[in-house]
Amino acid sequence: MTIVNAGRGARRNGEGPMLHGRMLRYLDEIARSGSIRKAAGRLNVASSAINRHLLELEDEVGAPLFERLPRGLRLTAAGELMVNHVRKTLKDYACVRTQMEALRGLQSGEVRVGTTPGLADSILAPVVERFTAEHPNIRLVVRTYRPDTGMAAAMNGDTDVYVGYNVPKTPRLAVLASAELQIGAVMAPDHPMAGARRLRLAECLAYPLAVPERNSPARDLIEAFLPGDADLLPVLESNAPDLLKKIACRAPAMTFLTAADIEEDRFFGDLVFVPIQELQGTPLRVSLVRRHNGSLGISAGLVVHQIQTRLAAATASHEAPTASAQRDQVPVSSG
Template sequence: MIHARMLRYLDEVARTGSIRHAADKVNVSSSAINRQILDLEAELGTPIFHRMPRGVRLTSAGEILISHIRQTLKEYDRTRERMLDLQGLKAGHVTVAARSGLAQGLLTKAGLAFQAKFPRIKMTVRSLTAEQIMSQVEAGDADLGLIYNLPPHHGLHVMEVFETPLGAVVSKDHPLANQASVRLSQCADYPIVLSDRWITVNRVLTTAFARAKLPFAPAFETNSIAMMKALVLDGRHVTFLGMADVRYSNEEDRLKHLPIRNAGIPIQPLALVHRSNATLGLAASLFAEDLRALLAKI
């Protein structure tokens, strides 16, 4: 069910009597949940929650709606279980292709959670370049692909695109770590670790430093996201990565991702794709749903 997550958010708001508390429980921003509630109220033409100084309470219309939502969620869960039994999801295989930074964090977290639910499903994760990811998905050698800055490509179907902000990444004991955001000029005061020229971030940062007329002589260049993160943990170096390459990684609690204030630093769109004109198997579809839920929180 496409809107299952939204229905669960509404159910949690009704149970807790607070948008903020519900947001904390489902790990989504309160503003995102509030926006969905406002959109739904506009669509229905009636409020579903009374806004009060210390929370929210269902209106009469909201009581009717939440009863329907809870019944719908129960039916959805039962239907999902029947589909799993029907398709024999107790055995199967999902192959995902992505850059190494996503493999080390996002896909590790999603894969472990998926394996806990479906222990007999085999997961294959391939760490590849963008061109290799596109080739593998188009050929059907990978069920799903995660690609930054996807170029126009007729062999792929885009399931969803997530905006992943590019930022400066430092250790939490770095002098810049107490900043809410940074300028490139501040980063230039420290040795820089940069992705090599085969990764889009290299071109973005080279252009941004040139536009800002700042000296740019990276101390390290590498195509290893793991090495980039390891180097900045020394407390001196600065690197540049998308939020999705830091979130969910083993180093997340030791790193700080800082938005860059310079104009012209583009958002890094991250596309979740599968092969065009092909139907995903049930296991891959369910794993894609899990990935979407994690990426929506970034």
């Protein structure tokens, strides 16, 4: 076994390193191919030229980067360090190029947002409408997940950001923004309880209930505060907020949602929101998170900024007025 090395020792004349852009690509491809000849073929460069640059680089750093074996080349320990650096540099350079293009007004690409079905309608819908109008060249992809799979998608980098309820703290996710949303009773304006300042859960149980599905954050919160001898016997359970709202529009039915879920419905006088006494001080926390060791491009940063603005607006409005005061309230602006 022989070591690929020029054998002349490291340069001592004070010249800078040779890791220019061309050599970065050469090293990466040699390491992937395990062969100078194969790397040359893939790069459409003479193998003698690649070999010459490799020998000069090894002379520059004063250490062999590859071992020559009967079936090709294998990285040395020094080579492993160098190639890891090379690949990080190439990745960072591609990211910088994308950011520079965005700064020049050539915004393009794709931003992936993960969330839950309810938050897609209440929190993200206004963001999507505004963002796509302002940035038509950027493709926005919104996918809905169950909470556990949504967090996994963010941690694995399958989404750029994730918006979810009660996201547990983990070193693998960085929190970019959060909001606290209060669950309340939602019903038609002509419902017998529509004028109440607040309701107890026991009072709600006297009416036909359409409720969020089992094991959802809202359902878990409601069941945790039920009176000890009471059972939740809904006429409908669903993970679709629009369906729950349609049922609640017809008295005497009611449902349990946040004020953010029914902003437009309150504005047009179709639904009212009444706080529930037992749930005061126990809001649902909505968090915007990304992978901890990941980075956001400029396009993703623009989306994040609009979601942060939306969450701030939702927090400011979570103590929704009741009865007649709701008829005079305008929807919360998304920006």
